[in-house]
Each structure stands twice: as structure tokens, then as C-alpha cells.
Amino acid sequence: MTDDRWVAPAVLLAVDLVILTLRRSRLHVLLVERGVEPYRGASALPGGFLRHPEEDLTAAAHRELSEEANLDAETLRLEQLGVYGEPGRDPRGRVVSVAYLAIAPRLPEPTAGTDAADARWQPVDRVLSGELELAFDHRRIVADGVERARVTLEHSAIATAFCGPIFTITELQEVYEAVWGIPLDPRNFYRKVQKTDGFIVPVGSARKAATGRPARLFKAGPRAVLYPPMVRPAESSSTEEQ
Incomplete structure (x- = not known):
């Protein structure tokens, strides 16, 4: 038993x-x-x-x-x-x-x-x-x-919290590169940011650069959830070239 x-x-x-x-x-x-x-x-x-x-x-x-x-x-x-x-x-x-x-x-x-x-x-x-x-x-x-x-x-605007109140696209890109652990193409990154409505907002001034054109300045926009999302290149290689 x-x-x-x-x-x-x-x-x-x-x-x-x-x-x-x-x-x-x-x-x-x-x-x-x-x-x-x-x-x-x-x-x-x-x-x-x-x-x-x-x-x-x-x-x-x-x-x-x-x-x-x-x-x-x-x-x-x-x-x-x-x-x-x-x-x-x-x-x-x-x-x-x-x-x-x-x-x-x-x-x-x-x-x-x-x-x-x-x-x-x-x-x-x-x-x-x-x-x-x-x-x-x-x-x-x-x-x-x-x-x-x-x-x-990829899906939220938290990256802007790691920048100052006013930042450049390059500074925002550096946040994504640090967290994702990969280098990003500046042109593709700029295009993705601009396609995401309400992510960042231009402040109407520019920051002088040591060389080249002055960098445009932005601040965090009103959108907390990003659509379309900022998908990592490794997961969107088929669309990166489009």
C-alpha cells in the first residue's frame, strides 16, 4: 500500500x-x-x-x-x-x-x-x-x-530621457547605439525618427559645430508610445534599404 x-x-x-x-x-x-x-x-x-x-x-x-x-x-x-x-x-x-x-x-x-x-x-x-x-x-x-x-x-520614447532637455539627433542616436549595442547609419536613423510622429519636436534653433553645418536642436515630443516603432536594423534588414 x-x-x-x-x-x-x-x-x-x-x-x-x-x-x-x-x-x-x-x-x-x-x-x-x-x-x-x-x-x-x-x-x-x-x-x-x-x-x-x-x-x-x-x-x-x-x-x-x-x-x-x-x-x-x-x-x-x-x-x-x-x-x-x-x-x-x-x-x-x-x-x-x-x-x-x-x-x-x-x-x-x-x-x-x-x-x-x-x-x-x-x-x-x-x-x-x-x-x-x-x-x-x-x-x-x-x-x-x-x-x-x-x-x-523600440516601442517607447524613453531614449529622450537619457538626453538633455535640448538635444541633437546625433545625441539621441548615441543613446540607441549604447543600449542596442550596435552602430547605426545616421541617415537611416534620421529618417526613422522623422517618420515617428510626436517622438521629438524641433526647438527652432541650431547648435554650432566645430566642422560642417550647425546641428538642429530638438526636445522630447508628446508621444510616449512610438508608432511606427524604432525597430533595430538586425530585425529590419529587408526594410532598411527601402
Whole structure:
């Protein structure tokens, strides 16, 4: 006779945060140096376990970001990125992590706290290339977060937030190149921007250039959702030549 009584498996619930920003025209991700085992001394995303069963997931994400990097999550728009729960992803046992994503301009320098020995911005390309190894499955989570950010840039006007109040088309293009990680043809980029109604608005003046014609100046337009979207060239090679 078999015992059909079901016993719930022991599962720990955690949160991880992918915080992205631009620094010196490169896309950076917030990483901490782990101060405790496992992976003590390794780079990882800020995050940790829920403190008690009643703690809300978003509240836990805010708390971990404050405790590990001294950043105020209330100023960030956090969105759920995904759930990561493959067996073996954490040597401490079965751990399911809910990852959050935020991409924002002009974020301050982080400072480490609690179980983080250090906290700093690191170029995303170092992580994606494998040059900088991360603990757990955090490289995969970063890759998912970067791809979500790249898609967000295609469909929303968030890129203008990374420019000044007044900017040139070249400065806007540099934002797209930094997030997408590819060079863009200036003429094609200009044409796409101009085709997207309400994306940017000319301000009626120009900025003197060291050489060539003065650059026209723009400001963010009223449209938050872009139509048509600013599709990456790799996904629109058939239309780039049209």
C-alpha cells in the first residue's frame, strides 16, 4: 500500500534586480560583490530572500536595492522581468527568484551595505561577453533584462530621457547605439525618427559645430508610445534599404 499523502517541497523565494543606466555613452548594470557564501567575492545582481512570509515582492525588491546598494527604488519604475527557478541554480537549495528591471538616466554611484562587500556600475558588454563572470544564473538574468530594455527602446520614447532637455539627433542616436549595442547609419536613423510622429519636436534653433553645418536642436515630443516603432536594423534588414 502506497502513501499518497503529498508533502510540499521546501522552496525559498528571492528577488533579484537588473538596474540599467548609461554612463559615458555605455550601457551599465548595477552589480554587487557578494560578502557571504555562496560565491563570496563574486559579482552578482543585488537581491536576496524575502524577509518574512507576509513581505510583498515589490517591497522586498525595494528593500534589497536600498540595503545592498543604497539606491532609492522609489525613484525607479520597477517592472517584473521574469521568474527563475531551475533546480540547482542555487547551492543553498531550491530557490525561486522573481527578477525586476529598471532602466533610468543619471543614477548615482551606489554604496555597498549588509551582505554586499562592494557595489558599482559595470559595462553590460563585459557581462554579456563573459569577460566578467557572475554568481548563480545572473548572467542569464542580465541578458534577459538587456533584451527587454532594447525592446522598450523600440516601442517607447524613453531614449529622450537619457538626453538633455535640448538635444541633437546625433545625441539621441548615441543613446540607441549604447543600449542596442550596435552602430547605426545616421541617415537611416534620421529618417526613422522623422517618420515617428510626436517622438521629438524641433526647438527652432541650431547648435554650432566645430566642422560642417550647425546641428538642429530638438526636445522630447508628446508621444510616449512610438508608432511606427524604432525597430533595430538586425530585425529590419529587408526594410532598411527601402
